Amino acid sequence: MALSAITMVVFLVLVLTGGIGPWEALAGMTSILALGFIYYLVVTRPVPQTTPPILTPVQQPGIAPTELARLIVGRLPIPVLLIGPGGRIEQANPAAHDFLGLGAEGAQLSAVLRQPKVLESISGALRGESPKPVEYSTVAPMESHIRAHVIPLKTDQAGPFPWRALLVMADETSIKRADRMRADFLANASHELRTPLASLAGFIETLRGHAREDIGARDKFLSIMHDQTERMRRLIDDLLSLSRVEMDEHLPPSDEVDVAAIAHDTVDVMGPQARKKGIVLEAKAEDRAIAIGQRDQVIEVAQNLVENAIKYSGAGSRVVLEVATGLSREEAERSRPPLGDQSARVAIASPTGQGGSAPRRYTVLRVRDAGAGIERRHLPRLSERFYRVDGQKSGPKEGTGLGLAIVKHIVSRHRGGFVVESAPGEGSVFSVYLPMPSQAPRGEMPAPDRM
Numbered sequence: 001m002a003l004s005a006i007t008m009v010v011f012l013v014l015v016l017t018g019g020i021g022p023w024e025a026l027a028g029m030t031s032i033l034a035l036g037f038i039y040y041l042v043v044t045r046p047v048p049q050t051t052p053p054i055l056t057p058v059q060q061p062g063i064a065p066t067e068l069a070r071l072i073v074g075r076l077p078i079p080v081l082l083i084g085p086g087g088r089i090e091q092a093n094p095a096a097h098d099f100l101g102l103g104a105e106g107a108q109l110s111a112v113l114r115q116p117k118v119l120e121s122i123s124g125a126l127r128g129e130s131p132k133p134v135e136y137s138t139v140a141p142m143e144s145h146i147r148a149h150v151i152p153l154k155t156d157q158a159g160p161f162p163w164r165a166l167l168v169m170a171d172e173t174s175i176k177r178a179d180r181m182r183a184d185f186l187a188n189a190s191h192e193l194r195t196p197l198a199s200l201a202g203f204i205e206t207l208r209g210h211a212r213e214d215i216g217a218r219d220k221f222l223s224i225m226h227d228q229t230e231r232m233r234r235l236i237d238d239l240l241s242l243s244r245v246e247m248d249e250h251l252p253p254s255d256e257v258d259v260a261a262i263a264h265d266t267v268d269v270m271g272p273q274a275r276k277k278g279i280v281l282e283a284k285a286e287d288r289a290i291a292i293g294q295r296d297q298v299i300e301v302a303q304n305l306v307e308n309a310i311k312y313s314g315a316g317s318r319v320v321l322e323v324a325t326g327l328s329r330e331e332a333e334r335s336r337p338p339l340g341d342q343s344a345r346v347a348i349a350s351p352t353g354q355g356g357s358a359p360r361r362y363t364v365l366r367v368r369d370a371g372a373g374i375e376r377r378h379l380p381r382l383s384e385r386f387y388r389v390d391g392q393k394s395g396p397k398e399g400t401g402l403g404l405a406i407v408k409h410i411v412s413r414h415r416g417g418f419v420v421e422s423a424p425g426e427g428s429v430f431s432v433y434l435p436m437p438s439q440a441p442r443g444e445m446p447a448p449d450r451m
């Protein structure tokens, strides 16, 4: 703009001194003005904002920012407290009230939270220091792991105590527990593999040494070595199967499967194994029993349960696979006929995430045996990885302790239920029930013979 003004003055001087004519001066000045305008449009004019800013302050109409902050803190599911001079609790949200069991009146933090490291941090924050987060654990009334964040806040209050401490408590119990379970699992898995490996190494050493020429001993040792490698293979197969199931656990299946057909197939596949032990294996199933499920996984459930029933039953006994459909959850959980008076029942998994208003109907797969049975105290732990009941008379050594953990995870993925009923000396009934598609027909459980 300044350049245009200077140019116009130059043109005026040229006209007055007779250097150029008035029309030539007018044409020159117009071009200079047009150029100046184009320069302003293209270069100097601010570019209008075409995209809105990514973050905008959120306010509800009619709610002042401080009131909004109070509402948000009040609804946070984690304990938040404002601590004043001398460690007095000035404000606490409902989560903090529940967590520390605060009464209506204000209290000293030290009276409700006996954690010296947290109290020390609070004292520091009240002097304006910025302490690091403090972790502490409790064992009673139950195990918990807390990370306390202490943040100094300066108020505009005059006087010697302008500082307050904001205390935010994050419950990390479930994270710690998951970490520990992962570590335990690794330790257990490597221990389970190390035992057969050590025994293999021992036999190889013996075969290279004094048993080198002893044909009888060599055959015996080779047969034991074969069993140990089989055991390691089973362990690795089960570990892989468990990790595959766990990976998909959050994605429920959507296909339909016929559980009755799976029961008949299982009897065909496992029949030879049962016959080898002198056990009668049979299926009592309706013609068709539909459930929402992934076929391979339902087959894995049926085979694991039947394999156990065969393993933990003596010669001459019967194992029955019962299938029924259209049952309510209560009907699905109780076997008919029940085991004797001494029996105990534990629900290892229960259905979750059922939408819709109509009550769900289930298809049940039940494996009933007349084997060793399991004492009540073991039932809740059966689906823990590597858990095996000690001292079972008819129990073989080849179990991995992972079969029922796999069943439990498959059932959870299917949003179904898993119930174990057992009476020592009488036998066991393992029931798995899976949700049916919405409008499948209702049927009755075939009454099995009493074993």
Ligand code: ADP
Pocket (backbone or CB within 6 Å): 308, 309, 312, 369, 371, 372, 373, 374, 382, 383, 387, 388, 389, 390, 392, 395, 398, 399, 400, 401, 402, 403, 404, 405, 428
């Ligand atoms: P395993 O490979 O050892 O059989 P599982 O996870 O399948 O592992 O079972 C865990 C434990 O539960 C078994 O070691 C056994 O003690 C007990 N168990 C499972 N099924 C039966 C059954 N039908 N009868 C008696 N005990 C059983």
